[in-house]
Amino acid sequence: MQAHPLVSEYLRLGLAFDRLEEGFVDAYTGDPALRWSVENAPRPEPRELATRAADLRAQLADASLPAQRTEFLDAHLRALECSARKFAGEDIAFVDEVRAYFDVDIAPGDLDDYRAAHRRIEEVLPGAGPLRDRVVAYRKADEIPPERLRECVAAFSGALRELVRARYPLPEHERVDYEVVGDKPWSGFNYYLGNFRSRVAINSDLKQHMAHLPALIAHEAYPGHHTEHCRKESGLVAAGQDEQTLFVVNTPQCLMAEGLADLALKSIVGPDWGLWAQEIYADLGLRFDGERAQRFSSASADLLTVRQDAALLLHDRGRDADEVAEFLQRWGLNTEERARQSLRFLSSPLWRAYISTYVEGYRLLGSWLDAAPDPDDRADRFRRLLDEPLTPGAVRRELAGHESHTTGALRGEHN
Numbered sequence: 001m002q003a004h005p006l007v008s009e010y011l012r013l014g015l016a017f018d019r020l021e022e023g024f025v026d027a028y029t030g031d032p033a034l035r036w037s038v039e040n041a042p043r044p045e046p047r048e049l050a051t052r053a054a055d056l057r058a059q060l061a062d063a064s065l066p067a068q069r070t071e072f073l074d075a076h077l078r079a080l081e082c083s084a085r086k087f088a089g090e091d092i093a094f095v096d097e098v099r100a101y102f103d104v105d106i107a108p109g110d111l112d113d114y115r116a117a118h119r120r121i122e123e124v125l126p127g128a129g130p131l132r133d134r135v136v137a138y139r140k141a142d143e144i145p146p147e148r149l150r151e152c153v154a155a156f157s158g159a160l161r162e163l164v165r166a167r168y169p170l171p172e173h174e175r176v177d178y179e180v181v182g183d184k185p186w187s188g189f190n191y192y193l194g195n196f197r198s199r200v201a202i203n204s205d206l207k208q209h210m211a212h213l214p215a216l217i218a219h220e221a222y223p224g225h226h227t228e229h230c231r232k233e234s235g236l237v238a239a240g241q242d243e244q245t246l247f248v249v250n251t252p253q254c255l256m257a258e259g260l261a262d263l264a265l266k267s268i269v270g271p272d273w274g275l276w277a278q279e280i281y282a283d284l285g286l287r288f289d290g291e292r293a294q295r296f297s298s299a300s301a302d303l304l305t306v307r308q309d310a311a312l313l314l315h316d317r318g319r320d321a322d323e324v325a326e327f328l329q330r331w332g333l334n335t336e337e338r339a340r341q342s343l344r345f346l347s348s349p350l351w352r353a354y355i356s357t358y359v360e361g362y363r364l365l366g367s368w369l370d371a372a373p374d375p376d377d378r379a380d381r382f383r384r385l386l387d388e389p390l391t392p393g394a395v396r397r398e399l400a401g402h403e404s405h406t407t408g409a410l411r412g413e414h415n
Helices: 007-022 032-039 046-062 067-087 093-102 110-126 131-140 146-167 213-220 225-237 254-262 264-269 271-281 290-299 306-315 322-331 338-349 356-371 375-385 390-415
Strands: 023-029 173-181 187-196 196-202 247-248
Touching: 007 032, 007 046, 007 247, 007 322, 023 187, 023 271, 046 067, 046 375, 067 093, 067 254, 067 390, 093 254, 093 306, 093 356, 110 131, 110 290, 110 356, 146 213, 146 264, 146 271, 173 390, 187 225, 187 390, 196 213, 196 225, 213 254, 213 264, 213 271, 225 375, 247 254, 247 375, 254 264, 254 356, 254 375, 254 390, 264 375, 271 290, 306 322, 306 338, 306 356, 356 375, 356 390, 375 390
Parallel strands: 173 196
Antiparallel strands: 023 247, 187 196
16 A cells, blocks of 8 residues: 555655664664665755655645544654754754653642652651662662563563453564663663564663562553554554654654553553562562552652653753752652663753653553543553554543533532
8 A cells, every 4th residue: 555645755754863863763664665765865954854844744734634643643743843953953942842742741840749759658668767768778679680680571571461462462473572781871672673573672770670670561562662563553554554654752652652651560450560560579489569569659659750850950940960860869769870870861862851751641641541431441541542643632632521521510410
């Protein structure tokens, strides 16, 4: 099936960004000849890419594409235009940059919320001494012995794969290969290779913890990034939506994917994910307090925005790295080492705004899933995240409709 001409130009445009910054194209599973032609063309000028993005966006109204595809392309062309302007050296306010990339508005968190979260964590980790020291000690005791990491990864990948395939069928030959790497600004990364295969890299520079590993595997593989790529390749791409063969960073696609992936473990296992993980660790001869891990996770939930606040301090308020590192340590209860690792991510030209995909993606999609009237509807909503080309704007509209319906129903009951 021949791709729509505008979609072909969108793909050509997106692929061209990898010529400006290697890694900008996270995944491409489309026509290799198209990629070859872009890779062998003269290096593009950023301002030319910005102009092309704006022109394609203007042509969307006359492209006769379905509304959902039009909305998807519009949001992504807007993001690519902003990226091109940044590559051209244009000074764009950080908040405006995040809005253009991810279709969300961000604001600083509330320190009172952080204080309240600290009090809840105190209840989970009672004792003497500074709270951060207790959190550090808790995390230290939770570290996975490096020599056991690969078998733990295999155990959770296998268990989660079974759950996912029972609820969200996948092609029989889908596969994830895992590798341990170092010197990266992230804890884990999914490289989708196409044809229902992924390579997941796990960063050895960051200690892996028993409480975090199940979420990491769920995030990167089942039912997170790998599952989403597989389902969209077998569904949308097979149906001719060629724009879904391209996944580039700093677009609304990323916010949707990271929000989905961060909600993946609880969505497939449920709220007692810790007790579920405890049984798997027990089979491996490792002791893990799943109930305490669940309580700690719940108590820490309001610290989600601390890292986004750090990005705002760094890029919007002009604070220096030392001050931002101290902020991460004080409010995020991080070690200096982990705070500096976060700063690497927040300081990267390519990734500096990306933290908002985790924060705002989790909040937006979490609210939408929580608005489901029953578990079956919630599971179906998660399926829609895996299968449909939804945008943040589309999810916000559905949430607004739900809130309007709920408010109307309450008024009717009151009357």
